[in-house]
Amino acid sequence: MGITSKEINSAFSAEVTALPGGEYLNRCFSCGACSGICPVSQAIHDFDPRKIIHMVRMGLKDKILASDLLWFCSKCRSCVFVCPQDVRFAEIMAALRQMALKEAYITVQDLVDKGKAASVDRDKCVSCLTCVRVCPWRVPEIDVKGLAAIDPIDCRGCGICVAECPAQAINLNESEDERLIAACGSGR
Numbered sequence: 685m686g687i688t689s690k691e692i693n694s695a696f697s698a699e700v701t702a703l704p705g706g707e708y709l710n711r712c713f714s715c716g717a718c719s720g721i722c723p724v725s726q727a728i729h730d731f732d733p734r735k736i737i738h739m740v741r742m743g744l745k746d747k748i749l750a751s752d753l754l755w756f757c758s759k760c761r762s763c764v765f766v767c768p769q770d771v772r773f774a775e776i777m778a779a780l781r782q783m784a785l786k787e788a789y790i791t792v793q794d795l796v797d798k799g800k801a802a803s804v805d806r807d808k809c810v811s812c813l814t815c816v817r818v819c820p821w822r823v824p825e826i827d828v829k830g831l832a833a834i835d836p837i838d839c840r841g842c843g844i845c846v847a848e849c850p851a852q853a854i855n856l857n858e859s860e861d862e863r864l865i866a867a868c869g870s871g872r
């Protein structure tokens with residue numbers, strides 16, 4: 685199906701470049717290095733960083749911000765290291781995620797429900813700091829109430845803290861895209 689003019693928001697590209705992380709969007713010359721290196725793209729054909737950048741520049745705001753594709757990126761930053769133009773696609777994804785949450789295309793509860801982020805059952809947390817210690821990305825923090833808190837935007841949904849929490853206080857729903865990756869294997 686083609687794209688209609690109603691789907692195009694001509695201000696979208698400028699909105700993204702104004703966000704921290706989106707500044708270098710327009711340096712992209714579509715070489716595809718990001719798509720070639722992206723491990724998620726290897727498993728999920730619809731997740732194509734070059735195509736997503738193109739869609740942003742075309743102004744397809746609703747299509748992107750409402751899409752599950754936004755939450756497939758594992759934030760490995762491989763795309764950042766290979767880009768000859770220093771576009772920093774991983775940071776563009778982070779900016780788009782912030783925008784999708786801020787403009788209510790998705791909610792934090794949706795992220796938890798879809799298995800994109802772990803969540804702490806605060807009634808069970810015993811403040812042992814295990815999650816703080818084991819998370820490779822230092823996402824969990826002990827908040828002002830002395831209990832663990834996980835920022836759903838930063839969480840990669842890897843499940844390490846879920847397995848390690850001695851109080852079984854952390855939950856992570858099964859993720860649809862992880863099932864896809866497992867089903868697809870590593871080949872295209």
Ligand code: SF4
Pocket residue numbers: 718721722723724725733756757758759760761762763764773774777
């Ligand atoms: S940061 Fe995201 S888009 Fe970039 S290579 Fe990793 S998974 Fe792919």
Ligand code: SF4
Pocket residue numbers: 804808809810811812813814815816824831832848849850851852853854
């Ligand atoms: S590991 Fe579990 S119990 Fe310990 S601080 Fe984290 S959430 Fe709380």
Ligand code: SF4
Pocket residue numbers: 801802818819820821822823824834838839840841842843844845846856
């Ligand atoms: S699920 Fe993984 S990324 Fe998320 S807080 Fe736990 S250890 Fe960190």
